[in-house]
Amino acid sequence: MIDLNYFDLTQPVHYLNSGKFTAQPGWRHAPNRHNNTEIMIGLAGTIFLRIDQQPVTLKAGQVLCLAPQTQIDGDRPCERTAQFLWFHFTSQTMPNIVSKAATTPKIIILPRFFQLKDPTRSLLAGQQLLDRGHR
Structure with missing residues (x-):
């Protein structure tokens, strides 16, 4: 399992789509593998996922960043109503080369x-991107 995602900001980042999803009790994430990067931000409740066969729970204030071709599916159904924001984008991803990233300010x-330390600001920025993307 890749624990870090590296992005080269000297190349364009292309926004694809985004949304706010409300999962009702009993909902389970369908198996999927995207050709792009996905970021999920937990807003409320708990989503039970499997990421490349590893169990992960996404709760309010937590962020999941999935590289292209990462397998995602539901580990088990939601017990209570849960919400999360999701964003899909493409970018120039790089191999996990820590030494290059440490010396290159555009990575x-x-x-x-x-876990977000200050979820209020991040969630506001996420909501603004969501609003802008739906215009």
Whole structure:
């Protein structure tokens, strides 16, 4: 399982689509494998996922960043209503070369899974992107 995602910002990042999903009790993520990068931000409740066969739970304030060709599916059904934002984009991804990333300011690194320290600002930016993308 790849734990870090490297993005070269000297190349364009192309927004594809986004949404806000509400999962009702009993919902389970369908098996999927995208040709692009997906970022999921938990808003409420808990989503039970399997990422490349590894169980992952996504809760409010947590972020999941999935590289292209990552297998995602539901691990088990939601127990309560849950919500998350999702964003799909393409970009120039790079192999996991820490030494190059550390010396190149135009490369950003996102962990596969992390907790937001200040969810308010990040969620506001996510909502703005969502609004803009739907215009």
